[in-house]
Amino acid sequence: MKFSFEEHSHRRFNPFTGSYVQVSPHRSKRPWQGQQEKIVKSDPVTYDPECFLCPGNTRVGGEINPDYTSTFVFTNDFGALTQDIPSGSYEDGDFFKAKSERGMCKVICFSPDHSKTIPQLNQDQVFDVVKTWRKEYMELSELDFINYVQIFENKGEVMGCSNPHPHGQIWAQESIPDEPLKKQQRFLKYYQSKGKNMVTEYVQAELVKKERIIYENDSFVVLVPFWAVWPFETMIASKSHIESLAKMSDTQMADLADAYRTLTIKYDRLFDVSFPYSAGIHQAPTDGKDHPEWDLHMVFYPPLLRSASVKKFMVGYEMLANPQRDLTAEKAAGVLREL
């Protein structure tokens, strides 16, 4: 018997972060008697008078939303990060180290329509979302105390989304958070030793292999990374060097919108449900330095495993020891490609 990673338990290495994933392909046959997720269809109402995010409505904090017609951005009324705190730090021996953290949290409504998620918007509307990201990223980079900007979206109740009006978020802050920092360190090391960018080199290698590619257009590739953790985890990555949103051309922005839309349309078809995920962009820090080692890429972490109601739980072993998946990256890519 020869080792085959389509069949046998193995670990794969993630060169972007330096971590591993335990892959157990034989495990997908396991019966499931645990929790079933509620199937939430997207809200059929285009305007909800009770919604905090719909145009013209009053928000939790008391402010009134304008009658917006495209995207709409506002500062989160309950942001985890705020500007108005004193600086300070606390350090006592080896074990007690804390430091104040300034930042800003914003919400981006994707459109005035309460019922329309990204895959239901048209290309021009998703292009507006990408342009809004770029504008926000650039404005936030101007602020001295903002060194990293995390753009993300929680889609679906199962992903902790607390308002059904389709929206994304931006959390911007002083420090580079843990996950992008790991990438920062590894991208830089690779760039310094090889004079090349890890992300675009990886994309080129995947374009040759083809088996994990789901979709491509002129500027972007949608693929399941070799080291994917979530069952249908994907990445949208650029074919050529793009440090951040600030450096993107209109064509590239339109292509990113196209890739984002196409992927999420496929996702919705997978289990015939408004497909939940957390997604977001990793790109160069806004610390005033050049970052030739960085390439913008967008990652999607969707929890569903076998159907609209059975999700993968990252608990127990995964929390305490190591991420684990049942389905190979190649199988997941094959399914998504065909949709």
Next chain:
Amino acid sequence: MKFSFEEHSHRRFNPFTGSYVQVSPHRSKRPWQGQQEKIVKSDPVTYDPECFLCPGNTRVGGEINPDYTSTFVFTNDFGALTQDIPSGSYEDGDFFKAKSERGMCKVICFSPDHSKTIPQLNQDQVFDVVKTWRKEYMELSELDFINYVQIFENKGEVMGCSNPHPHGQIWAQESIPDEPLKKQQRFLKYYQSKGKNMVTEYVQAELVKKERIIYENDSFVVLVPFWAVWPFETMIASKSHIESLAKMSDTQMADLADAYRTLTIKYDRLFDVSFPYSAGIHQAPTDGKDHPEWDLHMVFYPPLLRSASVKKFMVGYEMLANPQRDLTAEKAAGVLREL
């Protein structure tokens, strides 16, 4: 205005793993309109003829459980890790690295009683669970291809537990998984530079400060770590050096059982519900080497935030950027101590 970590947004450092947590104390006022968890009470039936784990019943794989009267251990019928795979590896350039991973997955039924979770068992019964862990850990360490043993428990449907009969698991394998490996590296560095153990030094420092201590007996302390991520995350740590279960005296095992039981009784009282969590033991690898740098400790990651039906979602920002919490470690410890 002076910086206060009871009030202002800040980051805390975790010296055990080298990661950070974003703490946003002001955020607990945020209204919640998102998903509500189903409140699952523990099963009132002491024996369920349909249960795969009850004594005398037939399991998914066809085997028949013995008429056990204390704990009962068997090999998982759908283990993510198995012994019977060929060794091999795959490496192609910088991006495609995989290696076969042998291992074993076992299930530990805590008692024959289908209805009794750890806090509902008596001290002797929990002592039996600890003795079973020790026996399993020691037996698995004898196997050449097992270099790490992860003992854990997923409690509650919300934590992905797929069988209501109270049980824990053991996943043992060739490699040291990511999370214990981070600790391994940091404990070793600390030990080499200071000649002391990080865990017991930390426990001593917390015993002086008192504000994060929940409970203690002769051998163990139950505390909320300064860098806790989950709302009511806790740790049971030893006051003196104990490398692993293999090195524990009967008194220490009884004290661990007492701490485990006392903590989970408090947890059940917190929101008047059978309190869900993932918990497990981090201890010395079983790689045949001495590990004076290690001290056994048990960690608890419970998801509930404000009530039996509102959990903390680790999504979006947390998956993409950095773990984040709303409540300070000191507040959480205060609440648990008083129960």
